[in-house]
Amino acid sequence: RRAVLRTMGRALTEEAPWPAPEPMLPQRLRHPPYSARDEQRLRSLRLPTRQQQRRLDAVLALGLGAGLWAREYLTAAPSDLRTINGLTHLQVQGTRARKVVVRDRDAQTLHRLAAEHPLENFAGFRASEWDRSRTWNAIRAIDTPTDLKLETERLRSTWLVHHLDRGVHLTVLARHAGLKTTRAFTLLMPFLTEPPEAMTNRHLADLE
DSSP, X not given: OHHHXXXXXXXXXSSXXXXXXXXXXXXXXXXXXXXXXXXXXXXHOOOSSHXXXXXXXXXXXXXXXXXXXGGGGGTOOGGGEEEETTEEEEEEOSTTOEEEEOOHHHHHHHHHHHHHOTTSOTTOOOOOTTOTTHHHXXXXXXXXXXXXXXXXXXXXXXXXXXXXXXXXXXHHHHHHHTOSSSHHXXXXXXXXXXXXXXXXXXXXXXXX
16 A cells, blocks of 8 residues: 555655655565475365365365465355366356366366355355455364465465466466466466476477
8 A cells, every 4th residue: 555655646746755666676476386295285184064174175176276366266156167078167257257177176076065055155155245355254264284274375376386387378377367467477487397308308399
């Protein structure tokens, strides 16, 4: 908010001696992807109540399987699922409306939740419109180990890295992720697994 006010002040004020803009800080990724070990730990968690387990299963399937943004967890519902040529598509609603192909293991979870709760959103989220932290308030009730905090941004980063490592074309991945720039991909580069040099050399030489 301070940054917005300073920008407006410099643009609108003719006489006040506004200081020069501060230098831009280097960009860094605030929400790195989960390691393979931590992803498996999350998927293996068994929580004490059926409601918590349902909510955890839904959040992991939507985050690790479809890379949703935080607010999109509140609306994703069984009516958004489509099966086309054996693949599960999720029609995401909201300002970044798009169709996402869901990773198969997570698609199975979503189909199970849809069969069990056909008239509710996947996670059973209920939140007031006035609550500006609806997703955070809903997810914080999921009891995970203290060293394994559940964060939607990290789930999304993990989903992006998974597909980047598999060689999904950036244009396609940006469309499925609801991205308009490549900045997220740039920040994730340190976490990518580089393929064997012999393989990449053959690709670069147009031999494969």
